[in-house]
Amino acid sequence: MKEALFKVGGLVEPPYFVGREAELERLCNDARDLTQSNLILAPRRFGKSSLLHNIKKQLQDEEQLLIPYVNCREITSYADFHRVTVAALLSEYESKTRVAGLLEAFRFVLKERVLRAVQRVEEIGGSLSEVGRVYLRFREQEVEDTELARAAFRFFRSFAEEKSVRVVFLLDEFQEVAGFNGFLFNLFKKELDEVPNVRYFFSGSSMRMLSSIFLREDAPLYLMVSRHYMEPLRENTVADFVRQRLAIAGLAITNPAVQLLHALTGGIPYYIQKLGVLVVQSAFLRSTTKITVSQVRDGFDAMLEELDSEFEVRWFARFSNQQRTIVKTLAQLGEARMKDIAAEMRVQRYDISSAVNRLRDMMILATKSDGSYYVIDCVFAAWLNKP
Ligand SMILES: Nc1ncnc2c1ncn2[C@@H]1O[C@H](COP(=O)(O)OP(=O)(O)O)[C@@H](O)[C@H]1O
């Protein structure tokens, strides 16, 4: 099979994963030494999940270090929290140590009829027995579901001690649990304070959802984790990556074309890979081996067309009328200060300031150092600007 030149969607590893060396090194060090917990913030498609995946991959040979991965989209209740996190830890332990049977025993306790489950719980012993017992009491309605969350944290702690391992939980899409009440986050706070051998790397794509947990002064986890904002990929990183991938198929790209590719995608990893695919298609159609600006433009048009229905859903589902007007206006202006956006909309600055702030917290808009605003997803902005 021929090697794919680009990979669009899903987790990517080298050689498809580029340009995150500095953050990988820092985060891997933090994970290896359990230095601190981290919050990784970036809009969707910036490569958060892939970054988490590569942390795990780089540290896979590290002794006594477990890095369970949890997608918080799977968590809508305390019972889910308990089931998903405990299972992730067990599964990571089993794959690292090649010890089998723990996860299966845990699943058995969750599913089987109570009498058999009780028996199994007693057989397992240790911390897993403890956490299983709490689950059975919950099943018998002897304890509240919040007790499950407490038991899960107790389990992380005692399992780590029992097996002499360090644990770094990767909690992807953490904004999905933002709707939980303070109880869960207060538990996290307690753990961050007290437990030396378990750390958490949270990742999320909405500051609005995460600010009530981490960012506001009155938030339960305020200043408890180190924050990390992921940037788009730099032009030279993108240029090197695209050139290397194209070379595999005997293709080259001109300087202006690769600069344009970077500019049109804004350095957002997902779009770089997607545009890469489309540009290659365009080159093959024209039977050329040197990609020029015009193939990049063709590819970009094709990309907007492919993303059309997705952008349309996003446009109508996620924004209020006023937010739509603001985003559309800013997409046209490219870059503008609040007062200029307001002037263009023929309203007062204070009419839009709270909506603009909210859009910034949603990571739709961002500010430059000179205070002007721009639409972060420049491909989405280009779609809005289409005639
Ligand atoms: N470091 C990277 N280098 C190149 N491409 C990347 C990188 N990170 C992500 N991508 C591309 O972006 C896509 C989305 O990445 P993902 O990690 O799922 O982003 P997120 O979790 O932020 O939405 C990947 O499938 C891949 O095509």
Ligand SMILES: [Mg+2]
């Ligand atoms: Mg993701």
